[in-house]
Amino acid sequence: MxxxxxxxxxxxxxxxxxxxxxxxxxxxxxxxxxxxxxxxxxxxxxxxxxxxxxxxxxxxxxxxxxxxxxxxxxxxxxxxxxxxxxxxxxxxxxxxxxxxxxxxxxxxxxxxxxxxxxxxxxxxxxxxxxxxxxxxLETQYLLQIAGFVSVAEPRLIYEIEQVLAETSSIHTKYKRIWEIVNENTLDKFMFNNIxxxxxxxxxxxxxxxxxxxxxxxxxxxxxxxxxxxxxxxxxxxxxxxxxxxxxxxxxxxxxxxxxxxxxxxxxxxxxxxxxxxxxxxxxxxxxxxxxxxxx
Incomplete structure (x- = not known):
């Protein structure tokens, strides 16, 4: 029943x-x-x-x-x-x-x-x-950042590198990178086929x-x-x-x-x-x- x-x-x-x-x-x-x-x-x-x-x-x-x-x-x-x-x-x-x-x-x-x-x-x-x-797990932050770099255009890679060079914590850098990633990069990050x-x-x-x-x-x-x-x-x-x-x-x-x-x-x-x-x-x-x- x-x-x-x-x-x-x-x-x-x-x-x-x-x-x-x-x-x-x-x-x-x-x-x-x-x-x-x-x-x-x-x-x-x-x-x-x-x-x-x-x-x-x-x-x-x-x-x-x-x-x-x-x-x-x-x-x-x-x-x-x-x-x-x-x-x-x-x-x-x-x-x-x-x-x-x-x-x-x-x-x-x-x-x-x-x-x-x-x-x-x-x-x-x-x-x-x-x-x-x-x-x-902070390692996951690093995996995601590497993932963005793997699909990003050169200008965005440069911006991500600039954030990584800052003296802030990895958590702060992680949040900043998510804020600067554009929609096209996010789509390529999340999907194999656009x-x-x-x-x-x-x-x-x-x-x-x-x-x-x-x-x-x-x-x-x-x-x-x-x-x-x-x-x-x-x-x-x-x-x-x-x-x-x-x-x-x-x-x-x-x-x-x-x-x-x-x-x-x-x-x-x-x-x-x-x-x-x-x-x-x-x-x-x-x-x-x-x-x-x-x-």
Whole structure:
């Protein structure tokens, strides 16, 4: 007997109205809970591309994190933390009535999925992390800066070099570089095929959803006491890591770090993708996810 029905919901969780969507309940599978990136992003593009194909075969539950997308914003910018995000997930799982779920997290969502399974291993079956990040790791800042330089025009490379020559902290330099990067460079940074960047931008405009940046700032101000990479070896669930070979945002280095420290992980590379394999190689992506969940 299904506990919930297909459709969209606005449910008050920890004093915040969360947007939740259920698809494919008729398949009666272990639900696959999708966790979006950002921090501060939303599900709109994933939901309309890869998600639509996944829900042809599996029960899929989407939710947008507090302050993100179609969910309500907290009154205070201090009301963002990993602990609160995990608590929100726990209450959403209780609301759904399911005792155990699979997770699919992309970008920062992959990182958050690992935080969730580290905290609630008995509630999670399998986990897919797609181009996962480690946002508190300063090495990721360096990987992103190198990624910008690899696709930038000479004038922008010069400006980035000028910022790097400053005496400020790497965090300050990182923020400054993101501020000077133009849209064309960002598209080449995020996508292997620029046509896919156009698809992404068109859908984001259609969604009308924007990232305030509040969650990213709050999580960077208040990282976990013990970094995730130091706790990966304690996660014993089966994990699939998907990474685009051309990913310049979190990239091969971060995925390799995660893979090497997880006891039960499988790593699959997507040769025609950058940070969004779910958009650039959708059918391969969906097939890999389904095969992993059904194995």
């Amino acid at each position: 299904n506990l919930i029905a297909n459709g969209e919901y606005k449910i008050k969780i920890n004093d915040i109205f969360h947007w939740i969507k259920v698809e494919g309940i008729e398949h009666n599978t272990i639900p696959l809970v999708a966790i979006h990136g950002g921090p501060g992003g939303n599900h709109y593009v994933f939901e309309h591309i890869a998600g639509a194909k996944l829900s042809d075969h599996r029960t899929v539950i989407y939710y947008e994190q507090r302050g993100c997308g179609r969910s309500e914003k907290p009154l205070s910018q201090s009301d963002y933390s990993y602990e609160l995000l995990i608590e929100d997930f726990t209450k959403i799982l209780e609301w759904s009535g399911f005792q155990k779920v699979d997770l699919l997290g992309y970008s920062f969502g992959g990182e958050l999925a690992l935080e969730i399974v580290a905290s609630l291993p008995e509630k999670i079956h399998k986990v897919i992390t797609s181009c996962p990040s480690l946002i508190s 046509n896919n960047a156009n698809i992404y931008r068109k859908q984001m405009i259609e969604s009308g959803l924007k990232n305030s940046g509040h969650m990213m700032a709050a999580l960077q101000r208040n990282p976990r006491e013990i970094p995730l990479y130091e706790r990966l070896s304690q996660i014993t669930n089966e994990i699939l890591i998907i990474t685009g070979v051309h990913d310049r945002n979190s990239g091969l280095g971060i995925s390799n770090l995660i893979h090497n420290n997880l006891p039960k992980s499988k790593w699959v590379l997507f040769n025609e993708s950058a940070h969004f394999p779910e958009i650039e190689e959708t059918d391969k992506y969906v097939n890999q996810v389904l095969a992993f969940l059904e194995s």
